[in-house]
Each structure stands twice: as structure tokens, then as C-alpha cells.
Amino acid sequence: MSTSTFIAERHPSDPLFRADRLPHIWCPGCGIGPAMHAYAQAMVESEIPLARHVCVSGIGCTGRVPGYLNMDSYHTTHGRAIPFATAIAIVKPELEVTVYSGDGDLFAIGGNHFIHAARRNVDLNVICINNFNYGMTGGQVGPTTPMGARATTAPFGNYEQPFNLPYLAAATGAVFVARWTSLHLRQLKQAFLRAMKKRGFTFVEVLAPCPVGFGRPNDIGDAMEEMTLYRERCVVDASARLDSLDIDLRDKERPITLGNFVDIERPVFDPLAMMRPAGERENHAALAGKTQEG
Amino acid sequence: MPVIRSARVPLDRASVIVPAGRVYVIPQRCKECRFCIDFCPKDVLVTSTETNAKGYRYPVVAPGKEEACVHCEFCSLVCPEYAIFTVEGPRAEVPA
Amino acid sequence: MTVARADAVLTGQHFFLGDHAFAEGALAAGCRFFGGYPITPSTEVAERLARRLPEVGGIFVQMEDELASMAAIVGASVAGARAMTATSGPGFSLMMENLGLAAMMEVPCVVVNVQRGGPSTGLPTLVGQADVMQARWGSHGDYEIVAYSPASPQECFDLTVKAFNTADQFRIPVLLMADEVVAHMTERVTIPPPEAIPHVERKRPGQGPGDNGFLPFKADDDLIPPMVHAGEGYRVHFTGLTHDERGYPVLTGPAHDRLVRRLVDKIRLKAWQIVEYEEYRVEDARVVVIAYGSTARSARRAVTLAREQGIPAGLLRPITLWPFPGERVRKLAERVSAFVVPELNLGQLSREVERFTSLPVLGVNHAGGAMMPPEPILDVIREARG
Structure with missing residues (x-):
């Protein structure tokens, strides 16, 4: 061993994790780990006390994120993280509630909850690790699997149109919409920070390698190769048309567009809004209108 | 993939203070994804010759790169296992 | 924990629909969160609470479906609120998933099921009593459940108060298994003064969040662990996976048997106390x-x-x-x-x-x-x- 490599027992970020549970269950090269680290660092930098951050997940590989974070964390049922988290956010509005889950959990089994929470503009941050497949169960086709990609339940290639997640989130009412990857970690952390500072329903999509479930059957090779693909093909364009954000990994000429695409204001979900004095409500509406014009 | 380095030299290069970093590794956490090695902007790291208990070769500082780390912390950010980090060491002036 | 507020308790004699008595029972019990989805013949519970909950500072949310309704009341409860939903057969079927989550995470909550004819859409407006076994066994896995069966609007009120207390005492979901006839029957309901409404507090930890040795799922001799709520600084982990006293997933046979046996025994061994x-x-x-x-x-x-x-x-x-x-x-x-x-x-x-x-x-x-x-x-x- 090189004499200039120092051996450590603990990582400086360990207090943010349930370090007694590390190493985690994720495969070598899985993109969830870096994205979780960026989230943990954003929590610290958010200046919101850690005790006021809450993380909620559904089921799947990404569903395990809250279990590794040293915070109030809830690992719920498949697809139901958003309604569970919605209730926490409205019962205790002083909490900063983040749903951290995967593409299958949030957009297949949980798709209905996503669109309604976005429509209501619940004060929630939704972080979606999109690895284009169901990883935990062994690489099945999902709602974001690109056309043509192979999966254990799409052995001849996926013949379904996948979701364009930022487009979906924006259309259904999210006030902040971003897409980054598990390689673009500084930008990702900034997007998480923006989401935490913002009231209302925010959505950050994180493209992440799943070398075992998605990479291997799709000739991407190992995780390094997918990360390299991100480095070579990602372009940052915050003003890109939302309907142009489809991802097609097969088309080597086609860029993968990243950025913070949407940052608007809308009235935030408040079940007691109609019980408040009219002036208070109007101010709220005026604020929303002003920002939209600006 | 070939690494392309900029041929341009900043005018203030002589006066810039670049931080120096010391590399810390937690060998038992490493799963040998190589992200830290391949994405290090200064190519500081290589895989170890030894393996950890699970058979993975973890990152170590490459011979001749003992002074190369600039403490950009990208290895720490990109590591899926929280198995590597850098600590800012004594600053050194960039040799002209 | 919410305590009975004078304006939430309509003390006096009333002529109430069974469904409205559920709503008033919930308010009197300190329920401050209702997440539901319209379904005959339970809709009047939601309609009354949509009006009454905001009046007493509580939260009414009409969710997108019954999956969300059940998930929401579990979420509201982990945040510290007494929470309820109301439904009928088709919605009850959808709620089974998160009813199991509430059992596994030990989250108190109350579910009203106004039974109608089934299976499937069956008889939406007409009475049935065919969800009795679903109430007991509807969610997968082993668990025990407490289900009350009111026979009058007065009992709809009284048993709703009791259901909240039982849920909080044992950290379990509690069911109110009504039927369409009782829920749509109008009779005299007497609501006692707030101080006469029984109130059982959720068991809370004796130690503060600073104690590193705190085990959030370590049960006392009564097999019930004290409950901590979101945002209190305990940094708890709740999971539907089999877990240990720390709340951490432990996916082994012995850990599973230990946990499920405790979840079942905390009710079975006290059945004599619960049975009425x-x-x-x-x-x-x-x-x-x-x-x-x-x-x-x-x-x-x-x-x-x-x-x-x-x-x-x-x-x-x-x-x-x-x-x-x-x-x-x-x-x-x-x-x-x-x-x-x-x-x-x-x-x-x-x-x-x-x-x-x-x-x-x-x-x-x-x-x-x-x-x-x-x-x-x-x-x-x-x-x-x-």
C-alpha cells in the first residue's frame, strides 16, 4: 500500500447515517449511495435542524434509503410513501418532509398518488432514483424503462412508451422540477437544497446506474460504463422544452438533458385555507400570481 | 476514454493557492466500483493489490501521486459506499 | 396528544344518523385527522367531518383513493394525531395493505367499515355483514385485530371513542364494523360532557431524545413499546419489514417469530380485557x-x-x-x-x-x-x- 493513503474507521458523514448498518445492501456501483450522500449533505446545508427533516419511502432498493439515514424515517408500503408523507407534512407543517423512492414505486404502483400530491401542491420533496428498472426484484421492466431495452419481463425488448418524468411532474403541478444524475453530485445537492428551501411539491429525478438489473442485460456493462455514458451524453439545459426530455439510451447521438427545469410558485396545499381570514388567503394567491408573472 | 487536458494556462496561475488533500479510505466498506479512481480529476488513485474481507480491491494513492490530491472531495461525493474522503492538508504553492 | 376540546364535543341529546355519530365520536375522542374517499354507505361520516374538523382546527383530506386514505391516517398518526378513515367493502379491501402496515409498525388508527352487500361492487346502498372474516384476516400475515360492532347510533358514538382509546393503548389499528342499517339509522344519541369522555393517552417514552441507548421498539412488560412521533428528535426508523428493537430490518426467521409473536400476544394475552x-x-x-x-x-x-x-x-x-x-x-x-x-x-x-x-x-x-x-x-x- 502506498504510504500516502490513510486508513480510517469512519467517514466524516457517518453521523448523518445509521453507520452501524453500513455497508448497505446495494450492489457495487449502484447510484443510490451517492444520491443519498448528496441528500444528507443538503440536509445539513439547508439550515433546517436535522430533527425537523423527515424521510419517507416506499418499497424497492431506493426504498431502503431512509433506513440508512440517521433521522426520523419511515419505510412504508409499495407505492404509498406519498400519501403517508402527505399526512405527516400537513399534521406537522414545521417538518421538512422528503419522499425518497424509486421509479417503479413512485410512478407505477404509486403513480396516482404522485399526480394528486403534485396537483394539490403538498409541501413535500419527492426524490426519484430512476434506474430504469425494478432492481430489488431482479431487473423487471418498469414505467421508465426505455423502448427497446431488455428486462427479465421484457426479454425481447420493452415495447411500452416510458414516462418522461420531469414533463409529468411539471404537467401535474410540481413547483420545482429537476433532473440530475448520480455523477452530477454538486448540481444534485444544489437541486435538493433548492427543493428543501421551497414550499410546495418539488420533484428531483436522479438518473442512477443499476449495473445488475439494467446495465447487464442492456450491454452497458458495469456501473463505470453507465456513469461514463452520463459524462459523455448529458447536457445541461434548464430551458429545454419539457416534452423533449425523453431518455433513449440506445440512441448514442441523443443527449440526456439535465437541469433545474421548473421553479414557480403556486398556492401550497393547506387543508385549513378556507378557515383562514380572507386577507390571508388573498395574500397567498397574490404571491403565487406575482411570481408566475415574474 | 482519453482524458483531454486544457492547453490554456490561466494568467494568474503563479499566484493561485491550490489546496492539498490527504486521502482516507475505509477499506472494509469498498465494493470496487472504481468511481473514485476513474472520476478523480487528478488521477490520484489506483486499486490496491490487497483485497478487503469481501474480496474487493479498494482505492489507494498511486505511486508518485502523493502530492497530487487537491481536496476537491469528488471521490467522497461519488463513492456509493462512503468509503473514501479527503482532509485538507497543508497548502502548497503551485510550482510555476 | 390532542385533548378533548369543548367545541369538539357536542354535549347533549341529539337525534343522529349512525354515520354522524361516528364523526362526533371521533371528534369527542380527539381525532384531528381524517383521510377518506367517498363511498356509500359511509360517505356521511366524511361529509360531517369535512365540515366539523376544520371548525375545531382538525384536518380533513379527501384523498385520491382508499389506498391513500389508509396510508394517510397511518402517516398522520406517526406525526402524533389521532386519525381515522371511513369506508365500505370495496374501499376496505384496498385498505388491507396499509392496515397491515399499521399492525407491523404499531401505529394506532381507527377504520370505520360500514358494511354493504358484496363481493365486489355488490349492493352499494344496501346492507350486508359479510366483511367479518375480512376484518379478522384481510391483510396478509399474522396479526391480531380489535373490531367493534355497533348496533345503534349511540354505540357508533361510544365505540368510536373506545376504538381510539384501544388503538392508542395497544398501538394497533382498530376497526368499527358497522353495517348499512345501523349507519343509516337515526336515533337518540347522548353525548356526555368533555370531562366524562374516557381518554387513554398513548404510551410515550420516559427518556428524552438525547439518550443514545433508546430502543424505539423495545416493549415493556405489557409487550407494547412507547411511541415516539415524527419531529421529536429521536431519529426513529419505522419499517414494514421485520425489525428488531432498534427498528432496524432484520430479515431472519428468529427475528420474525419474535416480532410477530409479540404483536399477536400483546392482544391475545389482553383479550379478556378487550372483549365486550x-x-x-x-x-x-x-x-x-x-x-x-x-x-x-x-x-x-x-x-x-x-x-x-x-x-x-x-x-x-x-x-x-x-x-x-x-x-x-x-x-x-x-x-x-x-x-x-x-x-x-x-x-x-x-x-x-x-x-x-x-x-x-x-x-x-x-x-x-x-x-x-x-x-x-x-x-x-x-x-x-x-
């Missing part, structure tokens, strides 16, 4: 009718008619369907000659009765659609008398 029933003329009865909900009202009439005809009949009315008052059945079986079990299904609670006696158990069954009249019950009482 009412009896009518059983002292010298030779034939005992066992009936619940609206059917118990007809059964009571049938017993009276049988007595007038010289047949020594009596009525055992389980107020808790689950835990079932089986020990009482076993005791009665020592001196009666038969049991008659009328119900608006093709034989559900009768199976439970059979577990506690070798005497004849005669069903009086109709799949639902109308209230059970006393006459067919009387006919079977006569038959049982021989």
Missing part, C-alpha cells in the same frame, strides 16, 4: 342466539317472541367481533342446548362460534340487501328447541 358483549335473557336460556350489528336488533325481538311462546331463548351480542367472546360461548355451552347465529352473510361468525362448542350451531343466513327480520330467526330458535 351484551346479554339479554340468557340466565335460564336453553337456546342462545348470537347476533351483532343490526341483526342483533332483530334477534332481540326474536328472543322476546320465543319467550312469549314459552321457549327459553336468550341473546349474546358480541360488541367486539374480534377478539371474539369465545370463552363466554364456551361457558354458555355448558348449560344450553343449541346456538343460533343469524347474520347477513352465508356463515361467517358462526364458524367462530363452532370453534368454542360441540353443540349444534344453526345459522340463519341471508347474503344481504335488507335487514334480517325477526321471523326467520324465531323459526330457527323453534327448530333448535326441537
Whole structure:
């Protein structure tokens, strides 16, 4: 061993994790780990006390994120993280509630909850690790699997149109919409920070390698190769048309567009809004209108 | 993939203070994804010759790169296992 | 924990719909979160709470479906609120998933199921009692459940208060298994003054969040761990996975048996304390009718008619369907000659009765659609008398 490599027992970020549970269950090269680290660092930098951050997940590989974070964390049922988290956010509005889950959990089994929470503009941050497949169960086709990609339940290639997640989130009412990857970690952390500072329903999509479930059957090779693909093909364009954000990994000429695409204001979900004095409500509406014009 | 380095030299290069970093590794956490090695902007790291208990070769500082780390912390950010980090060491002036 | 607020408790005499009595019972119990989805014949619970909850600073949310409704009340409860939903058969089926989550995470909450005819869409506006076994076994895996069966609007109020207290005491989901007849019946309901409404506090940890040795799922001798809420600084982890006392997933057989056995035993060993029933003329009865909900009202009439005809009949009315008052059945079986079990299904609670006696158990069954009249019950009482 090189004499200039120092051996450590603990990582400086360990207090943010349930370090007694590390190493985690994720495969070598899985993109969830870096994205979780960026989230943990954003929590610290958010200046919101850690005790006021809450993380909620559904089921799947990404569903395990809250279990590794040293915070109030809830690992719920498949697809139901958003309604569970919605209730926490409205019962205790002083909490900063983040749903951290995967593409299958949030957009297949949980798709209905996503669109309604976005429509209501619940004060929630939704972080979606999109690895284009169901990883935990062994690489099945999902709602974001690109056309043509192979999966254990799409052995001849996926013949379904996948979701364009930022487009979906924006259309259904999210006030902040971003897409980054598990390689673009500084930008990702900034997007998480923006989401935490913002009231209302925010959505950050994180493209992440799943070398075992998605990479291997799709000739991407190992995780390094997918990360390299991100480095070579990602372009940052915050003003890109939302309907142009489809991802097609097969088309080597086609860029993968990243950025913070949407940052608007809308009235935030408040079940007691109609019980408040009219002036208070109007101010709220005026604020929303002003920002939209600006 | 070939690494392309900029041929341009900043005018203030002589006066810039670049931080120096010391590399810390937690060998038992490493799963040998190589992200830290391949994405290090200064190519500081290589895989170890030894393996950890699970058979993975973890990152170590490459011979001749003992002074190369600039403490950009990208290895720490990109590591899926929280198995590597850098600590800012004594600053050194960039040799002209 | 929310305490009874004077304006939340409508102390006095009222003429209430059963569904409205559920709503007022919830408010009197300190319920401050309702997440629901419209479904006949429980919609009036939601409608009343949509008006009444905001008046007392509570939260009413009409969710996108019953999956979300159930998930939301579990979420509201982990944040510290007393929370309830109300539904009927099709929605109850959707709620089974997160009912299991509440059992596994030990999150108190209350679910009203106003039963209608099933399976599937069945008879949306007409009565049924066919979700009795679903209430007990509807979610996958082993768990115990507490299910109350109100037979009048007054009981809709009283048992809702009790359901919240039982849920908080044992950290479990509690069911109110009503039927359409009781829920749509209007009768006198007496609401006591706030100080006379029983209130059981959720057990809370003795140690503060700073204590590193705190184990959020370490049960006391009563097999119930104290509950911590989101945002209190304990940094707890709740999971639907099999977990240890730290709340961490441990996916092994021994850990699973330890956890599930505790979840089941915390109810089974206290079943004697939870079980409730009412009896009518059983002292010298030779034939005992066992009936619940609206059917118990007809059964009571049938017993009276049988007595007038010289047949020594009596009525055992389980107020808790689950835990079932089986020990009482076993005791009665020592001196009666038969049991008659009328119900608006093709034989559900009768199976439970059979577990506690070798005497004849005669069903009086109709799949639902109308209230059970006393006459067919009387006919079977006569038959049982021989």
C-alpha cells in the first residue's frame, strides 16, 4: 500500500447515517449511495435542524434509503410513501418532509398518488432514483424503462412508451422540477437544497446506474460504463422544452438533458385555507400570481 | 476514454493557492466500483493489490501521486459506499 | 396528544344518523385527522367531518383513493394525531395493505367499515355483514385485530371513542364494523360532557431524545413499546419489514417469530380485557342466539317472541367481533342446548362460534340487501328447541 493513503474507521458523514448498518445492501456501483450522500449533505446545508427533516419511502432498493439515514424515517408500503408523507407534512407543517423512492414505486404502483400530491401542491420533496428498472426484484421492466431495452419481463425488448418524468411532474403541478444524475453530485445537492428551501411539491429525478438489473442485460456493462455514458451524453439545459426530455439510451447521438427545469410558485396545499381570514388567503394567491408573472 | 487536458494556462496561475488533500479510505466498506479512481480529476488513485474481507480491491494513492490530491472531495461525493474522503492538508504553492 | 376540546364535543341529546355519530365520536375522542374517499354507505361520516374538523382546527383530506386514505391516517398518526378513515367493502379491501402496515409498525388508527352487500361492487346502498372474516384476516400475515360492532347510533358514538382509546393503548389499528342499517339509522344519541369522555393517552417514552441507548421498539412488560412521533428528535426508523428493537430490518426467521409473536400476544394475552358483549335473557336460556350489528336488533325481538311462546331463548351480542367472546360461548355451552347465529352473510361468525362448542350451531343466513327480520330467526330458535 502506498504510504500516502490513510486508513480510517469512519467517514466524516457517518453521523448523518445509521453507520452501524453500513455497508448497505446495494450492489457495487449502484447510484443510490451517492444520491443519498448528496441528500444528507443538503440536509445539513439547508439550515433546517436535522430533527425537523423527515424521510419517507416506499418499497424497492431506493426504498431502503431512509433506513440508512440517521433521522426520523419511515419505510412504508409499495407505492404509498406519498400519501403517508402527505399526512405527516400537513399534521406537522414545521417538518421538512422528503419522499425518497424509486421509479417503479413512485410512478407505477404509486403513480396516482404522485399526480394528486403534485396537483394539490403538498409541501413535500419527492426524490426519484430512476434506474430504469425494478432492481430489488431482479431487473423487471418498469414505467421508465426505455423502448427497446431488455428486462427479465421484457426479454425481447420493452415495447411500452416510458414516462418522461420531469414533463409529468411539471404537467401535474410540481413547483420545482429537476433532473440530475448520480455523477452530477454538486448540481444534485444544489437541486435538493433548492427543493428543501421551497414550499410546495418539488420533484428531483436522479438518473442512477443499476449495473445488475439494467446495465447487464442492456450491454452497458458495469456501473463505470453507465456513469461514463452520463459524462459523455448529458447536457445541461434548464430551458429545454419539457416534452423533449425523453431518455433513449440506445440512441448514442441523443443527449440526456439535465437541469433545474421548473421553479414557480403556486398556492401550497393547506387543508385549513378556507378557515383562514380572507386577507390571508388573498395574500397567498397574490404571491403565487406575482411570481408566475415574474 | 482519453482524458483531454486544457492547453490554456490561466494568467494568474503563479499566484493561485491550490489546496492539498490527504486521502482516507475505509477499506472494509469498498465494493470496487472504481468511481473514485476513474472520476478523480487528478488521477490520484489506483486499486490496491490487497483485497478487503469481501474480496474487493479498494482505492489507494498511486505511486508518485502523493502530492497530487487537491481536496476537491469528488471521490467522497461519488463513492456509493462512503468509503473514501479527503482532509485538507497543508497548502502548497503551485510550482510555476 | 390532542385533548378533548369543548367545541369538539357536542354535549347533549341529539337525534343522529349512525354515520354522524361516528364523526362526533371521533371528534369527542380527539381525532384531528381524517383521510377518506367517498363511498356509500359511509360517505356521511366524511361529509360531517369535512365540515366539523376544520371548525375545531382538525384536518380533513379527501384523498385520491382508499389506498391513500389508509396510508394517510397511518402517516398522520406517526406525526402524533389521532386519525381515522371511513369506508365500505370495496374501499376496505384496498385498505388491507396499509392496515397491515399499521399492525407491523404499531401505529394506532381507527377504520370505520360500514358494511354493504358484496363481493365486489355488490349492493352499494344496501346492507350486508359479510366483511367479518375480512376484518379478522384481510391483510396478509399474522396479526391480531380489535373490531367493534355497533348496533345503534349511540354505540357508533361510544365505540368510536373506545376504538381510539384501544388503538392508542395497544398501538394497533382498530376497526368499527358497522353495517348499512345501523349507519343509516337515526336515533337518540347522548353525548356526555368533555370531562366524562374516557381518554387513554398513548404510551410515550420516559427518556428524552438525547439518550443514545433508546430502543424505539423495545416493549415493556405489557409487550407494547412507547411511541415516539415524527419531529421529536429521536431519529426513529419505522419499517414494514421485520425489525428488531432498534427498528432496524432484520430479515431472519428468529427475528420474525419474535416480532410477530409479540404483536399477536400483546392482544391475545389482553383479550379478556378487550372483549365486550351484551346479554339479554340468557340466565335460564336453553337456546342462545348470537347476533351483532343490526341483526342483533332483530334477534332481540326474536328472543322476546320465543319467550312469549314459552321457549327459553336468550341473546349474546358480541360488541367486539374480534377478539371474539369465545370463552363466554364456551361457558354458555355448558348449560344450553343449541346456538343460533343469524347474520347477513352465508356463515361467517358462526364458524367462530363452532370453534368454542360441540353443540349444534344453526345459522340463519341471508347474503344481504335488507335487514334480517325477526321471523326467520324465531323459526330457527323453534327448530333448535326441537
